[in-house]
Amino acid sequence: MFQQTELLALAFLSFSFAQVSENFESGWNQTAWPIYAPDCNQGGKITLDSTTAHSGKNSIRVDGTGGFCGHIFFGTTKVSSGDVHVRTWLTKRHADICPFPAKPPMPSPILTSPSSPCLTPPKGTDKHLRIGGQSKILMYNRESDDVTLPDLSPQGIATSVPLPTGTWEYFEYHLGTDGSIETWLNGNAIAGLTEKPGVANANADQWQRSSIIPNITAVYFGWESYGNDVNTFWYDDITISGSRVGCNATSF
Numbered sequence: 532m533f534q535q536t537e538l539l540a541l542a543f544l545s546f547s548f549a550q551v552s553e554n555f556e557s558g559w560n561q562t563a564w565p566i567y568a569p570d571c572n573q574g575g576k577i578t579l580d581s582t583t584a585h586s587g588k589n590s591i592r593v594d595g596t597g598g599f600c601g602h603i604f605f606g607t608t609k610v611s612s613g614d615v616h617v618r619t620w621l622t623k624r625h626a627d628i629c630p631f632p633a634k635p636p637m638p639s640p641i642l643t644s645p646s647s648p649c650l651t652p653p654k655g656t657d658k659h660l661r662i663g664g665q666s667k668i669l670m671y672n673r674e675s676d677d678v679t680l681p682d683l684s685p686q687g688i689a690t691s692v693p694l695p696t697g698t699w700e701y702f703e704y705h706l707g708t709d710g711s712i713e714t715w716l717n718g719n720a721i722a723g724l725t726e727k728p729g730v731a732n733a734n735a736d737q738w739q740r741s742s743i744i745p746n747i748t749a750v751y752f753g754w755e756s757y758g759n760d761v762n763t764f765w766y767d768d769i770t771i772s773g774s775r776v777g778c779n780a781t782s783f
Contacts, residue, residue, distance in 0.1 A: 550772040555589040567604040575603030585620035585767035595754025604753030611773035618703035624763040678737035681723035687734040690723030710744040
């Protein structure tokens with residue numbers, strides 16, 4: 532159903548860790564924040580960039596390539612053992628965004644549309660929980676059954692927002708142990724990217740058909756493409772915690 536994706540982050544949990552915060556002012560520790568390319572890497576690269584930053588002088592730059600194997604991330608396995616809150620400041624170079632990949636048995640990159648960065652928590656082989664874009668909006672895609680949050684109806688699309696280009700944006704999401712999801716852009720809750728178990732949601736019909744609850748083990752930031760789309764992202768001031776951090780926190 533979905534053929535292309537930019538990935539801003541992946542997340543799934545393993546052991547207890549109170550909080551991880553990184554602003555990269557001391558450089559890029561590749562042991563703590565290794566590169567992650569689980570499927571294949573078709574030439575993308577990740578570098579420490581001292582030409583732009585949300586705070587200080589450094590950020591991490593991800594140059595994403597096109598092609599079916601345009602996958603490249605960096606991240607950490609140090610995430611909380613309960614509820615997980617992930618926040619990052621990010622900026623992207625190009626407005627074009629691609630839809631999520633369906634990961635069919637054989638590659639079939641047939642869709643191209645405006646897209647946005649993606650977060651993806653891995654849950655075993657082909658079990659990522661992605662946050663990315665299709666139809667010019669931010670959205671989630673659950674790889675295990677290939678459904679989206681919100682539904683991609685006109686009404687569902689209207690409940691989400693696009694990711695701006697060329698400016699530093701604050702993005703945060705929360706994954707609850709009960710399966711709940713909350714998402715904010717610049718401190719504003721995104722209704723279409725909010726899910727509460729047992730609460731009816733007319734724009735989450737597909738999502739609520741399953742009882743799947745993410746069991747996250749890592750958080751990765753980067754880019755994933757299944758077509759010819761390329762983009763460049765910068766990430767800075769990342770925090771992964773068991774409770775909400777918020778836009779203005781500076782615990783580095």
